[in-house]
Amino acid sequence: MNSLEGQFLVAMPDMEDERFAESVILIVGHGTEGAMGLVVNHELANLRFADVIDELDLGDPDAVIRLPDSIRQGVVMRGGPVEKGRGFVLHSADYTSGNSYKVGDGVYLTATLDILKAMAFGPRPKASLFALGCCGWGAGQLEDEIRENGWLTVPFSRDLVFETPVEERYKAALASLHITRATLSSEAGHA
Numbered sequence: 001m002n003s004l005e006g007q008f009l010v011a012m013p014d015m016e017d018e019r020f021a022e023s024v025i026l027i028v029g030h031g032t033e034g035a036m037g038l039v040v041n042h043e044l045a046n047l048r049f050a051d052v053i054d055e056l057d058l059g060d061p062d063a064v065i066r067l068p069d070s071i072r073q074g075v076v077m078r079g080g081p082v083e084k085g086r087g088f089v090l091h092s093a094d095y096t097s098g099n100s101y102k103v104g105d106g107v108y109l110t111a112t113l114d115i116l117k118a119m120a121f122g123p124r125p126k127a128s129l130f131a132l133g134c135c136g137w138g139a140g141q142l143e144d145e146i147r148e149n150g151w152l153t154v155p156f157s158r159d160l161v162f163e164t165p166v167e168e169r170y171k172a173a174l175a176s177l178h179i180t181r182a183t184l185s186s187e188a189g190h191a
Contacts, residue, residue, distance in 0.1 A: 004142070005030045006104040008154040009037065010173045013181050015150060019081050022170045024154075025135055026090065026161065028103045035137040038079040038088055038109075040129060040161055041169035049074030049130060052087070053120050058113060067120060074119075075166065079131030088131050089115045090161055095125035104156040127162035152177065 009025040025037040050072035053064050064072075079088055093106045095118060100108040119128055137145070145151055154173050164172045174180055 003030045004035065004153060006156045008040075008156065008160065008173055009142075009146075009151040010154050010170065012150055012152065013184055020135075024160070024169045024173045025080070026103065026156075028088075028090075028101070028109050028134075030142070032139060034139050035135075035142045037135040038090065038129075038131045039077060039135065040090070040131075041166055042078045043075040043166055044078050044132065047076045047132075048072065049076060049119070052076060052130070052132075053116065056113065056116070058117050059120060063121065071120060074130065077129060077131035077166075079133040080135035082134050082136045084133040086133065087111065087116065088134055089119070089128055090131075091115065091125035091128040092162070095123070095128075104158070106158055107156075107161060127158075129161055 004027045007027055009023075009027060011020050011023045013022075015021050015023075022041070023039050024041040025039050027035055027037045029036040050064055050067060053059055054061065088109060088111045090103065091108055091110060093108060095110075095115065096108055097110060097112070097114055099112045099114070100110045103109050116130070118124055119130065146153070152174075154176055157176065160169055160172055160176070171180075174184075
């Protein structure tokens with residue numbers, strides 16, 4: 001199977017693993033040793049960006065309080081069940097550091113504290129998505145799950161990550177394939 005890096009995985013409606021029910025995952029790495037991705041459509045309900053900045057002591061508490069509400073109340077995504085305490089940021093190309101990794105057209109991944117400071121205090125990337133945790137698959141595991149009809153693959157779309165409202169991303173990912181939940185079958189087809 002060719003690398004799926006930079007593509008989306010979309011959970012089939014009958015996904016048995018509830019951690020991934022109705023998930024859209026951007027694959028940020030895929031090779032012979034396995035794959036890594038970030039869920040881009042499930043936010044953590046009781047956690048906001050300012051809470052993370054505060055917890056990590058990344059800025060003066062008074063400065064954190066003075067942040068605009070759009071930053072303070074920024075959503076934190078549930079990136080996946082692996083390394084739940086580690087942060088990952090998908091962001092536009094206007095912010096890069098020596099630790100940034102290109103994932104797709106104009107989208108980078110950074111997992112250092114510098115990006116969090118920049119998101120809070122500037123200079124901010126024009127677009128960003130912050131997630132705690134990630135998804136991981138061992139060698140051949142993702143390929144097996146796809147063959148068993150657990151996932152659909154969807155071409156990369158920057159808009160899906162940064163422009164589409166979080167609650168609409170699953171439906172939008174399916175729509176990009178011209179399908180809906182109702183038109184999907186749980187039966188795998190093999191030629």
